[in-house]
Amino acid sequence: MSDGISDIFILGGGVNGCGIARDAAGRGLSVTLVEQNDLASGTSSASTKLFHGGLRYLEYFEVRLVREALKEREVLLGMMPHISWPMRFVLPLSRQMRFDGDTPASKLLARLMPWMRGRRPGWMIRLGLFFYDHMGGRQALPATQALALEGTAEGAALEARFERGFEYSDVWVDDARLVCLNARDAAERGARILTRTQFVAAERVEGLWRITVERQGRQEQHLARALVNAAGPWVALALSQIKTDMRGQIRLVRGSHIVVPKLYDHDKCYFLQGEDGRICFLIPYEEGFTLIGTTDAEHGAVDETPVATAAEQAYLIAFANAYLRKKIATSDIVWSYAGVRPLQDDGQASASAATRDYELRLEADDAPLLSVFGGKITTYRKLAEAAVTMLAPDSRPWTRGAALPGGGFELADKPALAAQVAARYPFLEARTVRRLVRSYGLDVFEMLGDCEAVETLGAGLSTREVEWLLSHEFAQSAEDILWRRSKLGLHIGAEGVAALEAYLAARQTA
Template sequence: MTDKDAGICDLLIIGGGINGCGIARDAAGRGLSVTLAEMSDLASATSSASTKLFHGGLRYLEYFEFRLVREALIERETLLRAMPHISWPMRFVLPYHKDMRFEGDTPTSKLLSTFMPWMKGRRPAWLIRLGLLMYDTLGGRKILPATRTLDLRDGPEGAPLKDTFERAYEYSDCWVEDSRLVALNARDAQDRGARILTRTRVLSAKAEAGIWVVTLQDVETGAQHEHRARMVINAGGPWVGQILRQQIGSNSRDDVRLVRGSHIVTRRLFDHDKCYFFQGTDGRIMFAIPYETDFTLIGTTDQEHADLGQEPVCTPEEQRYMIDFVNGYLKQPISDADIIWSYSGVRPLYDEGASSATAATRDYTLKLDDSAGAPALNVFGGKITTYRRLAESALEKIGTRLDLAPGQGPWTAGVALPGGDFPVGDVEKLIAELRRDHDFLDDRWARRLVRAYGIDARRMLENARTAADLGQDFGATLTATEVDWLMAHEFARSAEDILWRRSKLGLRKPQAEALEAYMAEQQARRRDIA
């Protein structure tokens, strides 16, 4: 379909987050020629700052977002099968107390206040149980276990909690390594023919004779070059509105509502592998999630973030709010001293005029725009759980402007991401096999490699017989062999890319300066060879 003589690609995608990389993978797999430009590293903004969950969004039921919840619930198991190395089932414990309340005037709270005014804004136990029943059934659950009731007075789930909490509901959702998900989608897109350009800024896009002429700039060298494309996909995340008006030059009034979500990471707070779903008396919710073996991830907040020029950070007020929130549940309270790391990201929610950041829809909206003289597709909102369905929906709209060849229909459901081509329940088997073939690995090291790379861990280590064979040791089980793999296969260019996005080894304080020097040396060597 590509006019190679004229150097025109089918799609030029702006943005290397989960939506841009998901669309690139789907489109490349259908035979379209794709170029993706990301101004920084892959997943360098919102897509690496999530709560790391594949979930339907239990609280969205209160806003009657049944289509979104159902689609997300169905996707959980579709995605589990495609990436069992970076995603896995998790049980969520929802302690109950009588003072649970709705936040603001949700549709559900309005309905209850009309017919049951004596509830006074509370979330009754029967309503929570009804919501969980819907959660169990809306998505046609097959792999994940159903909801059950827990007696917190007898069991490990109740041990970290105050004695006032006697009952809880336990339900299923899933964990995902969010930034690895983005990198693996980009890698698969490239393997299928897409061109992935990181550290590449889009300066301008203008239509000439029905074709987009897009000026790109290499962020590191300043060099500029032009690309031509039949269609532009604006998947700029928080920058989607800015790109729409400044780079593309559209007069569209569509925009996003920027909502900051912050998280804190603390020492490990409990001795089991289940997540807590805490509800506040203000109607908000908070997760406390087992994280990277030795830590607990707590989040998230919902704060307006009006200025894109201001880097999102977890403010002292947000930090205090999250500490106070979980301390309402924990037997042993935490303090600022327990915080090891914090992070914050800006969610680009489609702006439909919701009354609060919490009430703003997490659904996605795709808008076609032909006003410039060539087609553009603008991607607003979305959540990580539904990224694959968003990509399919985008390809449906792309198909109304570009001629897709017969047979180029949806294909990504059930097709594994790199490293994930093995049964959901075989992780322990893979770990054991990796340790058998490389006896210098301890369980912790082998588990980390399998959870990051799946069956590709074998390829990475295939020539290693001793730990010394893996090259320079940067600490925290990170070696030159793994770094070389990430540079060659996953677009890593800096120590930060590896320590905080391709992994979370930054929490374990490896030798970051030595890693940066090694990567710079490797890149210089490659340039000399080229």
């Protein structure tokens, strides 16, 4: 039996679970969180990595969700200027592009103007972008503007038939680091974060939850006043292991992405419309690459590891090639990943149409149970705030505007911060300086301290940074470090991976 009784015990170390842990710990509540694998090892590190309102959700009339997400973009950007930054999205238009859309908006358009069947006309897109600009109280992000693509850098990557388009704003975010920084802040405020800890069962005993977990090969029990099921794709499975009348259905939808060498020489993204009614993003990624995604495919069982299938990879390649002047092939793919979105099962026929909104279900007995269904990364803070308020209504919300670790500076000061890091640590390569600033922000100075040189394992990864990740960010393995705390797996090579694994092994036996 662990010492003490937690006010809140959380199942799941994804963005929602860690967001709830941070919010609750900051309100003075005692918190324990368990995650069966590494933090952000599932859905929360496999997103398209955007804080966005969801332009296409307007076609499904999901006004509340879009408005809340739009309002959150700039709030979140201000909280984490190191791991997020504004991006401009180019939406090309073409008279030749048609689509077979089944959204409520497209069906209504087809009834009112049957000659427009199979098209999203330019005025319809501009109207959607007008709402997108004005629904969320946009302040810092630039407004939508029309683009003439011919003779521009934006048009150079596209087929010549794309002569005009629109440009609008959203925000990029490093999703896995977002999760880890929420967990770290929660821990610094007193939360207990237990990774590689398997949830086994939970039952109410004398007004408390008695929770059984397995950690380091042994079972242990914890007591808590409230239980939060934020297990993402495993939320329904977790409910089956809890003695409760609450049940819930979720829809497992796989989103796959591919990464290819850099496709164009500017820092904007592309929002592409497909003939099947779906959309696809081309996003500058890790300086030398372009991220392409995503798909919406039904996923079988929660214990089935999500992978970007050959068919999904081919689909994304074909999608991009319908726009690109210089064609790409599956042989260009350097990495792919897939994640399972745990969406509410709202009965929609297609995975694309399933709602991205979230639902918080509360069983308010003397020992409350709160389960999280659905959600998207952009609304994680609002979800966490609502969840903790349901469990502790007398406590005060506080996270709006409260910077994540390393993020206590203004976005406009980011170039100056990079210059300070470069001046203080002249032995670092310029590329490494940029990566450290966009990963750790002000914490770079605490991480590197007064060192005059660092031992590197490859791709700018130093033993000093490894030690920081092990001691401050719950990392344990090479995979944790190379693919979630960073994306250095794209750069480091086999020798670097071997050097990191050898360093970790030597550290364990020392």
